[in-house]
Amino acid sequence: DAGVTQSPTHLIKTRGQQVTLRCSPKSGHDTVSWYQQALGQGPQFIFQYYEEEERQRGNFPDRFSGHQFPNYSSELNVNALLLGDSALYLCASSPGAGRSTEAFFGQGTRLTVV
């Protein structure tokens, strides 16, 4: 089992650009959540997807958007990048309703905005 995989591992973008991060959930998991972890801070919840729809959202602007595909993989898109968007972006997957209480995290994508 490959676990949760994220790509790319590192990324450098310029202010104002757009970026797409990708996540493949652990086998058998249908729910994907995204978190932003700024340097020296704890992860902050961005949003969660299951059944191909955004189900919950944290306190993040509309510049942050996402998508979930029929195979449960997910993308996080960030438009009009700001320097403050520099962070480690973590994807977590879980098996879905009534099945488990544990979220499994990927290794993250380190985004640097210059």
Add this chain to the structure above:
Amino acid sequence: AQSVTQLDSQVPVFEEAPVELRCNYSSSVSVYLFWYVQYPNQGLQLLLKYLSGSTLVKGINGFEAEFNKSQTSFHLRKPSVHISDTAEYFCAVTLYMDTGRRALTFGSGTRLQVQP
């Protein structure tokens, strides 16, 4: 809304000494509680979780935590640490809701530095 406070940003300790990492939470409803560990340049790994039942929870790598409802605390302990325990530790809570689909609220983390 729920919140988590980790009272110590850094905890230095000598190898083979005991350690306690403190976590307090705030919520008006029942919560689930978690401790995660993050090694450098890696994602988060679950150490242990409290859902219900016994207030003393045992996890991986010799760690344990005790849920104290009256003090709204969930402190992490290990009786004897190793150099390899050096990492960032995060306490997290989530509302008692739809199992398997929950958003986690994390504390700001505690850096455990184990010295030889």
